Amino acid sequence: MRLQGKVAIVTGGSRGIGRGIVQAFAREGAKVAVVYKGSQEAAAALVQEVTQAGGQARAYQADVADTASVEACVKKVEEELGAVEILVNSAGVIHDDLFVRLEPADWNKVIQTNLGGTFNFCHAVAFAMMRKRAGRIINISSVAAEHVNPGQTNYAASKGAINSFTRALAVELAKRGVTVNAIAPGFIETDMSAAVRNKAGDMIKEMIPMKRIGTPEDIARVAVFLASADSSYITGQVLTVDGGLSLGAVAH
Amino acid sequence: MPTQDEIYTKVSATLVEALNVDEEEIRPTSTLQGDLGAESIDFLDIVFRLEREFGIKIPRGELFPESIFQGDPDFVQNGRVTQKGLDELRTRMPFADLGDFEKDPEVTKLSDLFTVELITRYIQGKLSSQ
Numbered sequence: 216m217r218l219q220g221k222v223a224i225v226t227g228g229s230r231g232i233g234r235g236i237v238q239a240f241a242r243e244g245a246k247v248a249v250v251y252k253g254s255q256e257a258a259a260a261l262v263q264e265v266t267q268a269g270g271q272a273r274a275y276q277a278d279v280a281d282t283a284s285v286e287a288c289v290k291k292v293e294e295e296l297g298a299v300e301i302l303v304n305s306a307g308v309i310h311d312d313l314f315v316r317l318e319p320a321d322w323n324k325v326i327q328t329n330l331g332g333t334f335n336f337c338h339a340v341a342f343a344m345m346r347k348r349a350g351r352i353i354n355i356s357s358v359a360a361e362h363v364n365p366g367q368t369n370y371a372a373s374k375g376a377i378n379s380f381t382r383a384l385a386v387e388l389a390k391r392g393v394t395v396n397a398i399a400p401g402f403i404e405t406d407m408s409a410a411v412r413n414k415a416g417d418m419i420k421e422m423i424p425m426k427r428i429g430t431p432e433d434i435a436r437v438a439v440f441l442a443s444a445d446s447s448y449i450t451g452q453v454l455t456v457d458g459g460l461s462l463g464a465v466a467h
Numbered sequence: 468m469p470t471q472d473e474i475y476t477k478v479s480a481t482l483v484e485a486l487n488v489d490e491e492e493i494r495p496t497s498t499l500q501g502d503l504g505a506e507s508i509d510f511l512d513i514v515f516r517l518e519r520e521f522g523i524k525i526p527r528g529e530l531f532p533e534s535i536f537q538g539d540p541d542f543v544q545n546g547r548v549t550q551k552g553l554d555e556l557r558t559r560m561p562f563a564d565l566g567d568f569e570k571d572p573e574v575t576k577l578s579d580l581f582t583v584e585l586i587t588r589y590i591q592g593k594l595s596s597q
Contacts, residue, residue: 388508390509391508
């Protein structure tokens with residue numbers, strides 16, 4: 216088990232990619248704090264599932280966009296599970312619309328949750344990790360940061376900023392043994408991407424050289440790698456995990 | 468009130484932890500940056516640990532005056548600390564011995580002021596004024 220006894224926080228942990236990461240971390244022996252905002256039932260069900268499988272997980276409610284809520288959440292995790300060694304920022308939202316029609320509220324919501332949430336959780340754990348000279352921060356970005364789509368100015372901006380933030384924070388914490396990396400998933404089978412997948416149907420698969428949509432497990436395996444000792448010399452990187460989508464091949 | 472030796476011993480122990488160095492590497496004249504390899508993020512940690520160790524509050528910029536480090540044009544010009552900057556240093560760091568530095572106030576040499584001795588003197592001043 217590669218994460219035996221390590222305390223990990225996974226935001227957006229009750230659903231989608233975060234959920235897959237919680238399961239994978241628990242299988243590797245980590246004590247996982249599942250952070251959810253509104254999906255209490257999903258979080259409770261996941262905790263039960265993990266526990267029944269012999270893993271350790273606990274649910275924590277927090278609004279990632281709210282600094283005070285995040286600080287209180289991290290404090291509670293530290294008290295109940297111990298010092299946080301791994302942080303995965305997976306909480307994210309989309310509010311797509313064409314830019315000229317985009318409501319400022321939808322801009323703010325996406326930036327505050329995706330980027331602000333990443334900031335809030337990193338800020339709440341970084342100093343303690345730095346002082347312990349150990350820590351892993353993994354931010355969930357998106358291929359949509361670099362390979363943009365119409366209607367996603369807010370989402371692309373938030374994820375592009377996460378990539379830059381990841382590099383800049385990596386430089387600050389490198390000397391103290393804390394690595395900061397990001398994963399940029401392509402199309403993954405989650406509730407968040409369901410609308411796009413429904414609309415585009417098989418066309419999406421055709422765009423992906425591997426001819427299949429990714430699963431949360433595809434991302435979770437990479438997250439385990441970035442959280443484990445296997446990746447100790449990697450920092451400030453954005454790892455694209457998309458079945459080749461972003462290679463941009465027109466015919467394959 | 469602890470003696471100077473006691474303060475020095477505690478300061479050394481703090482630096483051993485904060486900078487991950489061996490105790491034998493630490494001398495009163497060791498510079499934090501040059502000799503002990505401290506970086507900006509380490510200064511934050513050192514301040515935090517000293518506060519806890521000695522039960523004092525170290526206001527931002529008091530022990531390590533950032534305005535001068537960051538090259539405020541009033542205080543630093545052409546890589547040298549200006550007269551105004553030197554006055555500022557004297558006011559802000561009464562615990563520092565600026566004698567040598569004033570002769571050739573190159574801003575890159577500013578970090579040489581920050582020795583284990585200086586921190587010890589600073590803490591001593593803080594504790595006696597409590």
